[in-house]
Amino acid sequence: MAASSASDADLLARAVADLSSRTGLPIAFGGFARSDSIELTSIVGARTPNLNGLVVHASRGLGGMALVERRPRLAIDYKSSRSITHDYDRAVLGEGISTLFAVPIVVAGRSRGVLYGGSWSQTPVNEQVARSAFDVAGELATELRIRDEVERRLALVPPPGETQALGGAAREEVREAYAELRSIASAVDDAELRERLANLERRLAALSRDSAAEAEPFDARLSPRETDVLACAALGATNAEIAATLSLKEVTVKSYLQAAMAKLDASTRHAAVAKARRAGILP
Numbered sequence: 210m211a212a213s214s215a216s217d218a219d220l221l222a223r224a225v226a227d228l229s230s231r232t233g234l235p236i237a238f239g240g241f242a243r244s245d246s247i248e249l250t251s252i253v254g255a256r257t258p259n260l261n262g263l264v265v266h267a268s269r270g271l272g273g274m275a276l277v278e279r280r281p282r283l284a285i286d287y288k289s290s291r292s293i294t295h296d297y298d299r300a301v302l303g304e305g306i307s308t309l310f311a312v313p314i315v316v317a318g319r320s321r322g323v324l325y326g327g328s329w330s331q332t333p334v335n336e337q338v339a340r341s342a343f344d345v346a347g348e349l350a351t352e353l354r355i356r357d358e359v360e361r362r363l364a365l366v367p368p369p370g371e372t373q374a375l376g377g378a379a380r381e382e383v384r385e386a387y388a389e390l391r392s393i394a395s396a397v398d399d400a401e402l403r404e405r406l407a408n409l410e411r412r413l414a415a416l417s418r419d420s421a422a423e424a425e426p427f428d429a430r431l432s433p434r435e436t437d438v439l440a441c442a443a444l445g446a447t448n449a450e451i452a453a454t455l456s457l458k459e460v461t462v463k464s465y466l467q468a469a470m471a472k473l474d475a476s477t478r479h480a481a482v483a484k485a486r487r488a489g490i491l492p
Contacts, residue, residue: 217241221239221251225253232326232341232342238260249263263300282311305329441454
C-alpha cells in the first residue's frame, strides 16, 4: 500500500473537512495506508488529543477492518460492539465517540486509506449521511488515481534538456499518452495538478518532435477543449468516440473540430492535426 505525498496529505485534509460538513457529523478524521496500517494525520472536530498520531493496524478496530475488507464498517454503539476488536478504545472512547463509521479509500482495487465519521451520542447513519460519506471517499480516490497516473507518465518522460529520437512506435505511444492526459485534465479541479498536467503535456509535445525541426509560427490559440478534441482526432477517433471519451455530445465535438480547423486554416481534420503538430500544439 502506497504512502502519501505532501500534496496527497492536502487532499486528505480537504476530504476530512468535506466529510464533516457534508454529513453534519461533529468529528471526522482519516489517514493513508502505510504498509499494513493507517496513520491518522487529519482530524476535524476533536475535543481531545487522544486521536493524534494514532496508528491503526490492518484488521484491527473498525478502520483496520474497513481497510482490509475494502467496504464501510459501522458501530452505532462503539463501546459495546462485538463485531470489532477494541484495540483502540483508549483513543476512541477517550475522545468520547459513541457512534463511528469507517469508509475505505479504494483506488484500483487497493485500499489507500480510511475516512472516519463519528458522533458523541448513538446516532443512526441514514442513507443521506452514508451516501455523502461514500461520495467524499470516491472523490478522493479519483484524485489519487489521477495523481498516480500523472506520476507514472512523468516517470516515463525524459527530463527537460535530454533529447532523444523517437521511433514510430514510441512516437505513437507519446501521442496516445498525450490524448489520455488531456482527457484526465478535463476532469481535474485541483489547480496545482492541472498545472502539472499542462507541463507534462508540453514536454510530451516537445519530445515527439524531431529535435532538428523548427515549429511553424502560429498566432492563433486553440481553446483547451479544441485541443482535447484534436488530440483524440489525431489518434483516428471518430466524433462519436471522441464524445464518449470526453463526455461531450457529438454535435459539440463537431463544433470544436470545426473551430480548431478554422483557427489552423485547415480544410480537414487530418490537415488540422498535421498543422497542430508542426506548430508544437500536439505531439
